[in-house]
Structure formats: structure tokens, C-alpha cells
Amino acid sequence: MQPGLQRFNFFINQLQVLLNKAKKQKNPALWLYSNNARTPLFMLEALAKLYSALHHKKRFDKLKAHFKLLEDAIGAIDYYDTVVKDFLKTKNIPKPVIVYLHAHTREKIEQLNELLTEKKWLDENNSRIAKIQQKLASVNWLDEAAELNAIQDFYGEEIYEIIEFIQQKNYHFDNMEMDVHELRRKLRWLSIYPQALQGAIQFTDNKQAQPHLKKYLTSQIIQSPYNRLPDAGSQQYFLMLHKKYFLSLSWMI
Numbered sequence: 288m289q290p291g292l293q294r295f296n297f298f299i300n301q302l303q304v305l306l307n308k309a310k311k312q313k314n315p316a317l318w319l320y321s322n323n324a325r326t327p328l329f330m331l332e333a334l335a336k337l338y339s340a341l342h343h344k345k346r347f348d349k350l351k352a353h354f355k356l357l358e359d360a361i362g363a364i365d366y367y368d369t370v371v372k373d374f375l376k377t378k379n380i381p382k383p384v385i386v387y388l389h390a391h392t393r394e395k396i397e398q399l400n401e402l403l404t405e406k407k408w409l410d411e412n413n414s415r416i417a418k419i420q421q422k423l424a425s426v427n428w429l430d431e432a433a434e435l436n437a438i439q440d441f442y443g444e445e446i447y448e449i450i451e452f453i454q455q456k457n458y459h460f461d462n463m464e465m466d467v468h469e470l471r472r473k474l475r476w477l478s479i480y481p482q483a484l485q486g487a488i489q490f491t492d493n494k495q496a497q498p499h500l501k502k503y504l505t506s507q508i509i510q511s512p513y514n515r516l517p518d519a520g521s522q523q524y525f526l527m528l529h530k531k532y533f534l535s536l537s538w539m540i
Contacts, residue, residue, distance in 0.1 A: 290522060292484045296423075301327040303416050310409050313426060316399035320364045330360035333483040341437045342446075343426055350419060357408065357479055360399040367392040435487060437526040442480060442526070445469035449473045474540050478513070481528065486519040490530035503535035511537065 288296075290306045305324045309315035352387065374380040387405035405412040429437065452473065459464035481488040514537050519525060 289434075290336060290431050290485075290487065291334075291428045291434060292423055292426070292440070294483065294487075295331065296420075297485055298327040298330045298334070298483070299416060299419065302331070303352060303413065305414070306408055306413070306500060309403075314396065314400070315403055315409055316360075317405075320361050320368075320396070320397070325358055325365070326355050326363045328361070330483040331477055332358055333460045333479045336476070337438065337480060337483070340441050341434070342429065346426065347463070350402070351408070353415070353419065356406070357399075357402065360402050362390060362393040364392060366506060378505050407480060431522065432524050435526060439526050440478070440485065444474075445477060445480075449477075471540060474536060476536055478533070481533070482513070484517075485500065486517045486522050486527045487501055487524075488528055489516060489519055490533065492530040493526040497531065500531050500535050503538040505538065508534050508538050513537070 305319060305322060305327070308322070309318045309324075312318040332354040335347045335354060339347035339351060366389055371385065374385060374388065375465060403409045408416075422459055428434070449470070452470065456466060479489065514534055
């Protein structure tokens with residue numbers, strides 16, 4: 288099996304397990320949100336985004352749209368639920384505000400339940416997953432060496448796009464909320480791709496940290512499970528990232 292297909296299958300299998308368990312719940316959407324279904328969806332969205340740039344753009348763009356729609360719906364629940372939990376820690380927040388946020392949380396949960404039914408994520412035949420697997424099985428995947436070269440080019444282009452974005456803003460954000468959110472979104476993908484690629488990217492490390500990086504290498508960043516890359520497994524070709532720069536990126540995000 289080609290590495291690209293293996294990567295997709297790894298996270299699709301994770302998602303399928305969660306969906307199968309969600310079917311048995313009274314509130315599948317709430318269960319999926321509470322059991323971190325968003326993570327495999329992030330990984331699948333990242334893979335679809337990446338492979339769309341490598342080959343079969345139309346096919347992978349459609350897959351990305353499916354994953355993103357579901358991930359965004361879970362993200363909307365997370366947004367309101369997180370705000371509610373933060374506000375509950377503050378005694379002077381008016382009760383009507385809390386009631387309002389709870390109502391929006393319930394609304395987003397119901398919208399996700401409707402989406403799960405409409406797009407057939409939860410039907411008995413696993414229709415959505417089956418269609419996705421069928422499309423992936425028919426892809427003319429690149430061999431491992433050619434694919435790694437293409438991934439290297441893609442990752443580099445993503446970095447240059449971020450640099451161009453910052454330079455266009457001249458390091459000054461007029462709309463702090465929108466511009467900072469956009470920058471963080473772009474940076475976040477750089478950290479997700481190495482996780483999604485399941486070992487194709489590994490760390491190279493110089494034990495002596497460059498002085499300008501030391502302030503970013505906090506114990507929380509170093510010990511974060513999100514900063515541990517998957518094992519290389521049986522792969523023969525790798526891209527190497529400098530570990531301390533990657534950890535500094537995590538601090539920025």
C-alpha cells in the first residue's frame with residue numbers, strides 16, 4: 288500500500304471508530320465533540336489540503352470540503368462551550384450572557400447532529416466513509432521518493448506564503464482579530480502536516496539551542512504531546528525539521 292493511502296486510512300479508521308460509537312449515543316454530536324473527533328478530522332483535512340497540491344486536485348478538494356465541514360461544525364461547538372466555561376469562572380458575568388451562550392452551544396450541537404444525518408456519516412452502511420475510501424483507492428499515488436520531493440516543495444511554498452502575508456501587512460495588523468487569526472491559521476498548518484504525514488517528517492536536533500530560541504523552549508512546549516512526531520515506521524525517505532525551530536513555532540501558535 289502506498290504511503291499516501293496508508294496515511295489517510297490511519298485517520299479514517301480513527302474517525303470510523305468514533306462514528307460507530309457515536310451512533311449508539313442519544314446525542315451523537317455532543318459525544319463526538321466530547322471525545323475529540325476534531326483531531327482526526329484536522330489530520331484528514333491537512334492531508335487532503337496537501338495532496339490537492341500534489342495531484343488529483345479536484346478529487347482531494349472535494350474530500351477536504353467534507354472533512355472541513357464536519358470539523359468546522361465541531362469547532363463551532365468548541366467555541367461557544369469554551370467561552371461559557373471561561374465565563375463561568377468569572378462571578379461578575381451577567382446571567383443572561385451565560386444563558387445566551389448556552390443556547391448557542393445547544394444550537395451548534397443540533398446543527399452538527401443534522402449534518403451527521405444529512406451527509407450520511409452515521410448511517411448503518413457507513414456511506415460517507417465508504418465513498419471516501421472508494422475515491423482514495425482509485426488514486427494513482429506517487430511512489431515514496433517522488434512524493435517526499437513533492438511534499439518538500441509544498442511545505443516550502445507554505446512557508447513562503449506566510450512570509451509574503453506578513454510582508455504584505457508590513458508587520459502591522461490593522462484588524463487585529465482577523466489578521467492575527469489568519470496568521471495563526473497559516474502557522475498551525477505547518478505544525479499539523481508533520482503529524483498527519485505519519486512519520487515522513489522527523490526531527491534533526493542540535494542539543495545547543497540558539498540563544499534567540501531559548502525563550503520559546505518552555506517546559507510546557509517541550510513536553511507537549513503535540514510536539515512529538517510519529518515514528519518513521521518502515522518509511523525509507525524523510526524530510527527533516529530542526530526540532531528547536533519547530534518547538535518555537537508551537538510557542539507562537
